[in-house]
Amino acid sequence: MRRPVAVIIGMMGAGKTRVGKEVARMMNLPFADADNEIEHDAGMRIPEYFEKYGEPEFRELESDVVLDMLEDFDGIFSLGGGAPMTPSIQEGLARYVASGGKVVYLMADPEEAMERANRGGGRPMLNGDANMRWKKLYKERDPVFRRVANVHVGTRGQSPQAAARKLMEMIDQRIVHVTGSTIEPYDVRIGEGVMGQLAQVLGSKPVKVALIHTQPVQRHSDRARTLLRQAGYDAYDIIIPDAEAGKTIEVANGIWQRLGDEGFTRSDAIVGLGGGAATDLAGFVAATWMRGIRYVNCPTSLLAMVDASTGGKTGINTPQGKNLVGSFYTPAGVLADLKSLTSLPNDIFIEGLGEVVKSGFIMDPEILQILEDYADELRAFDGSTFLDSDLKDVVAELIEHTVSVKAYHVSADLKEAGLREFLNYGHTLGHAIEKLEHFRWRHGNAVAVGCVYAAELSHLLGYIDQDLVDYHRSLLGSLGLPTSWNNGTWDDVLALMHRDKKARGNKLRFVVLDRIGHPIHLEDPPADAVEEAFRRIQQ
Numbered sequence: 001m002r003r004p005v006a007v008i009i010g011m012m013g014a015g016k017t018r019v020g021k022e023v024a025r026m027m028n029l030p031f032a033d034a035d036n037e038i039e040h041d042a043g044m045r046i047p048e049y050f051e052k053y054g055e056p057e058f059r060e061l062e063s064d065v066v067l068d069m070l071e072d073f074d075g076i077f078s079l080g081g082g083a084p085m086t087p088s089i090q091e092g093l094a095r096y097v098a099s100g101g102k103v104v105y106l107m108a109d110p111e112e113a114m115e116r117a118n119r120g121g122g123r124p125m126l127n128g129d130a131n132m133r134w135k136k137l138y139k140e141r142d143p144v145f146r147r148v149a150n151v152h153v154g155t156r157g158q159s160p161q162a163a164a165r166k167l168m169e170m171i172d173q174r175i176v177h178v179t180g181s182t183i184e185p186y187d188v189r190i191g192e193g194v195m196g197q198l199a200q201v202l203g204s205k206p207v208k209v210a211l212i213h214t215q216p217v218q219r220h221s222d223r224a225r226t227l228l229r230q231a232g233y234d235a236y237d238i239i240i241p242d243a244e245a246g247k248t249i250e251v252a253n254g255i256w257q258r259l260g261d262e263g264f265t266r267s268d269a270i271v272g273l274g275g276g277a278a279t280d281l282a283g284f285v286a287a288t289w290m291r292g293i294r295y296v297n298c299p300t301s302l303l304a305m306v307d308a309s310t311g312g313k314t315g316i317n318t319p320q321g322k323n324l325v326g327s328f329y330t331p332a333g334v335l336a337d338l339k340s341l342t343s344l345p346n347d348i349f350i351e352g353l354g355e356v357v358k359s360g361f362i363m364d365p366e367i368l369q370i371l372e373d374y375a376d377e378l379r380a381f382d383g384s385t386f387l388d389s390d391l392k393d394v395v396a397e398l399i400e401h402t403v404s405v406k407a408y409h410v411s412a413d414l415k416e417a418g419l420r421e422f423l424n425y426g427h428t429l430g431h432a433i434e435k436l437e438h439f440r441w442r443h444g445n446a447v448a449v450g451c452v453y454a455a456e457l458s459h460l461l462g463y464i465d466q467d468l469v470d471y472h473r474s475l476l477g478s479l480g481l482p483t484s485w486n487n488g489t490w491d492d493v494l495a496l497m498h499r500d501k502k503a504r505g506n507k508l509r510f511v512v513l514d515r516i517g518h519p520i521h522l523e524d525p526p527a528d529a530v531e532e533a534f535r536r537i538q539q
């Protein structure tokens with residue numbers, strides 16, 4: 001199907017045509033301007049058409065032309081200033097966005113845009129007192145443009161080339177939309193530089209923003225703090241202990257005290273920046289402070305990008321086990337900035353692939369194919385060369401696919417009544433291993449072994465054949481992930497698996513596979529099979 005790479009909207013004089021042409025040139029794409037297309041169809045200039053038929057007829061023709069182009073043009077497409085005000089065009093743009101399209105609101109400085117709009121003349125909507133008309137239109141249109149567009153690009157004081165570069169960076173991003181009947185919709189944005197959209201996602205209500213992060217990601221939190229301050233927020237830096245040491249009630253309590261001391265109110269906000277442990281903790285604090293304030297996640301590890309930062313499972317550990325306290329509390333947005341991966345150590349990158357593999361097995365075989373095709377390159381991940389390597393697109397693709405798997409489950413079942421439990425494939429044993437290893441084993445590594453365990457259990461109970469179990473081992477192994485564990489007793493493992501959140505009463509429950517892409521629930525399986533599967537992952 002053909003569809004525009006991006007649709008540019010904005011006020012008259014914002015530079016839509018100029019910047020749009022520049023972007024098209026840089027990306028080697030065709031450019032089309034809706035007004036030119038309309039003039040071509042009508043066989044006359046727009047002012048003439050307005051004069052002859054009036055605005056309502058013009059808007060009808062405009063709608064026909066725009067809707068056709070949304071389905072039959074694959075370049076950069078710029079709309080006339082008033083086009084997004086027409087309901088049928090709004091609907092067309094919403095369909096385009098829902099199918100992954102990018103509607104870019106080019107937000108020029110109002111004074112500059114007004115001056116430019118008046119300069120050329122020939123704009124029927126500005127007849128009379130042009131400045132007054134422009135300001136009135138701006139007041140009406142700006143809120144609509146903000147709502148209709150899913151990418152906002154501010155161009156104040158920038159040359160058309162600089163604005164075009166910024167726009168190109170932003171349309172290069174991948175967006176996964178998370179929605180659902182019980183969810184305030186939000187986007188997961190994936191790409192180089194997407195952290196630049198932090199203020200846009202936080203919105204204008206918060207005055208104070210607590211930036212919760214760990215020490216190893218200081219470099220990225222410095223960038224976030226600068227962005228927050230430039231946008232006019234009071235930014236408060238809150239450094240938490242690293243990894244699982246940050247997911248405790250003591251750490252949460254320290255932050256609650258700080259928020260109280262600094263006078264955080266319900267309209268203020270939190271940014272969670274770091275690996276999955278930091279975003280889990282930040283989300284938990286956001287969910288509990290004054291019973292819930294806005295938060296945005298900026299994941300910096302692969303695992304947090306593909307899994308932890310999305311879906312609203314927030315929480316802390318207790319001495320008895322992983323994530324035993326928490327809530328389902330949805331972020332306002334997720335900014336997975338590929339620049340953050342430049343400092344990520346190789347072993348932590350590999351660990352993140354554990355959750356990627358899991359998502360492939362439960363839903364998306366394309367993920368498994370990409371992992372097979374690029375196993376060697378992924379295993380050799382090096383943050384220092386990552387952004388300039390071909391691996392960047394592969395990783396972006398994997399993140400998009402994996403987040404889409406997560407979004408599918410979360411959208412249908414936020415509070416994990418059934419379907420969402422499939423995301424827990426490999427976690428029943430995985431969480432037990434993490435606990436018994438005193439969290440020295442990373443989550444993704446434990447999940448990798450847990451997936452092999454779940455596959456063995458599926459096989460023992462006759463759901464899958466040995467080949468699929470072997471495939472689990474070979475794929476995970478080829479990526480550098482562990483497939484066995486032998487550092488704990490069966491009694492300890494069993495006791496911890498009974499504390500898993502899927503268990504009901506004294507009955508264990510697992511997610512197993514029936515085939516690739518088809519997970520099923522397994523209720524109260526035979527005790528000997530559960531133990532035998534464990535024996536098999538010990539080797």
Ligand SMILES: NC(=O)c1ccc[n+]([C@@H]2O[C@H](COP(=O)([O-])OP(=O)(O)OC[C@H]3O[C@@H](n4cnc5c(N)ncnc54)[C@H](O)[C@@H]3O)[C@@H](O)[C@H]2O)c1
Pocket residue numbers: 214215216217242243244247274275276277278280300301302303304307308309310311312313314322323340341342343344345348351352355442443444
């Ligand atoms: N909420 C959910 O849905 C969900 C899903 C999956 C996992 N999780 C949780 O996420 C956690 C695991 O996440 P993780 O694997 O990111 O572990 P982590 O948060 O412990 O991060 C691993 C290490 O990498 C460091 N790090 C992160 N980004 C970095 C970067 N860009 N540069 C340098 N160092 C960086 C961290 O500071 C930490 O030392 C677990 O607590 C797990 O339970 C939650």
Ligand SMILES: O=C(O)C(=O)C[C@@H](O)[C@H](O)[C@H](O)COP(=O)(O)O
Pocket residue numbers: 307311313322323355416420421423424427501
């Ligand atoms: O989002 C979910 O639902 C998941 O189960 C995703 C898991 O990958 C993740 O590790 C999650 O934190 C596990 O949650 P828990 O409920 O088993 O603690």
